[in-house]
Amino acid sequence: MTKKQTYSIGELAREFDVTTRTIRFYEDQGLVSPARRGQTRVYSPADRVMLKLILRGKRLGFSLAESKELIGMYQPQSDNRHQLLALQSKIQQRREQLEQQLRDIHAMQLELDDAEQRCVDAMNDLEK
Amino acid sequence: MTKKQTYSIGELAREFDVTTRTIRFYEDQGLVSPARRGQTRVYSPADRVMLKLILRGKRLGFSLAESKELIGMYQPQSDNRHQLLALQSKIQQRREQLEQQLRDIHAMQLELDDAEQRCVDAMNDLEK
DNA sequence: GGGGAAGTTTACGTTAACGTAAAGTATGAG
DNA sequence: CTCATACTTTACGTTAACGTAAACTTCCCC
Known part of the structure; x- marks a missing residue:
């Protein structure tokens, strides 16, 4: 038995906590292309993975x-050498961006540590 | 000698690679409030730090x-206990969001590793 | 067969974060 | 004095990423 799993637009919307409008919008933008049963959209596990990747991108501030x-x-x-090299270059750029983000996150975490400490101190002061 | 350092809008724009329009827009939004010498804006080191923080936020996908x-x-x-508790809660939320971003970045890095490997393989195949 | 839930298309509206253009002011160089 | 450069305000324009509303079909339930 192969996993004949499919999803309705509503199911996916609930799972990922987005509206159906959003999912249709992504289709407009060519990010997913669900099958159809009549008029109705039928999503495959692959489509679902796409959504996951898109939303992960969003959490990191990526545009669609x-x-x-x-x-x-x-x-x-x-199969073109030139394009493969270009692709590698893009991959490298993304890597660097991600590492910048790591640095940024680390800096923010330190500042949050600091902020919380000041909170705690302020509360201790309140208790005279 | 205190560091009597100040900056013009143009200097900051160049340093952070944004337009002056952008910096003025941030002022409109109440994110920076430079001093004035006549009509002209004069930015302090504190203003400069603000800009840094804002742009760091942007790199992580934060809105202004x-x-x-x-x-x-x-x-x-x-000085209010209730507000301090609310603040702590917000800090905690940000922490969790940052940790989600860390997971997202890690996942992307793995996929980039994979993508690059396939690139390398494809290039090796091209060399017969 | 009436109704409700979930799907569909079409289309106009909205918000954030600036871009861009116009028209004026200030200031140092030659 | 004149010109270039850098600043200023005002204001309309633009793009991404959906929201929202209207009007329609399909299907299932009782």
């Missing part, structure tokens, strides 16, 4: 266009 | 409003 490009990088269909 | 709130957290001026 960026996420789309990023996802495209995961399957190099190029 | 979120960055503003976050920066506000760094100096609890509250």
Whole structure:
């Protein structure tokens, strides 16, 4: 028995806590392309994975266009040497961006530590 | 000698690679409030730090409003116990969001590793 | 067969974060 | 004095990422 799993738009919307409008919008932008049973959209596990990747991109501040490009990088269909080199270069750029984000997160965490400490101190002061 | 350092809007724009329009927009939004010498804006080191924090927020996908709130957290001026508790709660939320971002980044890094490997393989195949 | 829930298309509205253009002011160089 | 450069305000324009409303179909339940 193969997992013949499919999803309705409503199911996915609930799972990922977005509206159906959002999912249809992503289709407009060419990020997902669900099958149809009549008029109705039928989503595959692959479509579901796409959504996951898009939303992960969003959490990191990526635009839909960026996420789309990023996802495209995961399957190099190029047989052209030049394009492969270009792809590698893009991958490298993304890597560097992610590392910048890591640094930024670390800095913020330190500041949050600091902020919380001042909170605690302020509360201790309140208790005379 | 105190560091009597100040900056023009143009200097800061160049340093942070944004337009002057952007910096004025941030002022409109109440994120910075430079002094004036006549009509002309004069930025202090503190203003410069603000800009840094805002742009760091941007790199992590924060809206200006979120960055503003976050920066506000760094100096609890509250003498109210209830507000201090609320602030702690917000700090905790930010922490959790940052940790989600860390997980997201890690996942992306793994996928980039994978993507690059496929690139390398494809290039090796090209060399017969 | 009437109704409700979930799906559909079409289309106009909204918000954030600036871009861009116009028109004026100030200031140092030559 | 004149010109270039850097600043200023005012104001309309733009893009991304959906929200929201209207009007319609499909399907299932009782």
